[in-house]
Amino acid sequence: xxxxxxxxxxxxxxxxxxxxxxxxxxxxxxxxxxxxxxxxxxxxxxxxxxxxxxxxxxxxxxxxxx
Numbered sequence: 001x002x003x004x005x006x007x008x009x010x011x012x013x014x015x016x017x018x019x020x021x022x023x024x025x026x027x028x029x030x031x032x033x034x035x036x037x038x039x040x041x042x043x044x045x046x047x048x049x050x051x052x053x054x055x056x057x058x059x060x061x062x063x064x065x066x
Contacts, residue, residue, distance in 0.1 A: 008052070009049060009052055009053075012045050012048060012049050012052075013049065015045055016042060016045045016046065016049070019038055019041055019042040019045065020042065022038055023035065023038050023039065023042065026038065
């Protein structure tokens with residue numbers, strides 16, 4: 001399970017990087033049509049990564065206690 005979480009986190013991090021680049025390109029081109037949707041998608045990815053990290057910390061703390 002831990003290996004799967006790491007792979008998911010890596011894929012989400014890559015997706016975030018891709019969105020960051022797309023957002024930057026949109027800003028440079030002054031093409032703001034999809035900027036809100038790109039930003040919303042990036043926000044969801046960041047929130048998911050934060051949630052996954054917190055869950056991993058909780059799991060690590062509970063496994064040390066057991």
